[in-house]
Amino acid sequence: MVSKKIRTQAVAAGIAVLALGLTACSSGDDNTAEPGSTSSDGGAASGDAISVGFSQVGAESGWRAANTKSIQDTLTKDAGFDLKFSDAQQKQENQIQAIRSYIAQGVQYIAFSPVVETGWDAVLQEAKAANIPVILTDRAVDTADKSLYVTFIGSDFVEEGKRIGEWVNDNVATEPINVVELQGTTGSAPAIDRKQGFEDATKDNANVKIIASQTGDFTRDGGKKVMEGFLQANPDIDLVYAHNDDMALGAIEAIEAAGKVPGKDIKIVSIDGVKDGMTALSEGKINYIVECNPLLGPDLAKIIKTLHDGGTVEPRIVTQDGAFDQEQAKAALPDRQY
Known part of the structure; x- marks a missing residue:
């Protein structure tokens, strides 16, 4: 230090x-x-x-x-x-x-x-x-x-992704689940490492299947647009792993517009812990957040x-x-x- x-x-x-x-x-x-x-x-x-x-x-x-x-x-x-x-x-x-x-x-x-x-x-x-x-x-x-x-x-971005993956293993993936991933900016350290950490944590869990992964560029609008595409292409999504809260909040908008209940019909996990994300978590629309202060x-x-x-x-x-x-x-x- x-x-x-x-x-x-x-x-x-x-x-x-x-x-x-x-x-x-x-x-x-x-x-x-x-x-x-x-x-x-x-x-x-x-x-x-x-x-x-x-x-x-x-x-x-x-x-x-x-x-x-x-x-x-x-x-x-x-x-x-x-x-x-x-x-x-x-x-x-x-x-x-x-x-x-x-x-x-x-x-x-x-x-x-x-x-x-x-x-x-x-x-x-x-x-x-x-x-x-x-x-x-x-x-x-x-x-x-x-x-x-x-x-x-x-x-430690790898550790953040790992903690998300471990929570998913223990709380959601006790049965087979389909996961979609909202990645951060392509080529950025948090996008690379948070993806790696999640995959490292879940690689031995046969119940976790990542069916789609795409960048939302760490923005709310990007998360919404990518999630809309995921929903159209994949009718059976169980969990969204968002690399940050803003993309998770955008995904919530897309899920609600599709007539589904975020946090229940489709569970959401995210990283950051900003106030809007924490508010959505307190309301049950997000299920778990790892902080990035x-x-x-x-x-x-x-x-x-x-x-x-x-x-x-x-x-x-x-x-x-x-x-x-x-x-x-x-x-x-x-x-x-x-």
Whole structure:
């Protein structure tokens, strides 16, 4: 972890962090603006503020919105940061452009949540050559050169999928079931790993049959459209495994429009634990959720300050997440922050 002290603080706080921070790409002297860019002061770092460039994946889900808010609410001027934030709008080319803009501006740290796993070596080599430490949040990159980033902080996506699969084994797949899978963005770490985890957990259960699997791109609209297609092509669906809550919520709309009862006629399991998903769980429309905590801002700030003070951090920092059934969701909702 960041250090024994930081790790202890994070655990004591229930590890109220997760996923990526979104920072902004602001324009430099060349007046070149990046997509969706903002800055805490509109220019270069002032005084002793630590300048941080953050490139967010986008604003595709409630989880991402909560993650962005956590980053922006934590890395503030008052906390000693000059945060530059960019929304990549789900496009890798926008993130690469933002990172290069941060390098040109001479920020002290770069953090980002990569939209996909591959294709980052060149731009990360540029950051390394400029002696700018890179922090991965929420999602990993697939590279043989681990020196291209200092640390990766986020959930264990394989473990999330595994926990979903284990719950399905114990609570639904005690008899043969037909499963449809709503995958996240193709090529993204959570989509790849959550699929793998679920399959690892259920591979020895002959009752689990995945009859269809397609990306809904982590969006509610995508989940609805894909689920509509699943329902038309497969009349006998017993369970939906959604890689995030927004797609699960879209699936609920499609199931209800088809005259079926979500949570009963077709059971639904999901990952994230955002407020809308937890509300649907409390109402019995979703059956089980594994949490992926988006409140990563405080941990990201600690990592940066540790590095800035000459300390070291672990190359992989795994955040801890809960899991909820209907009654647990009802108990958690009144105090839910996201």
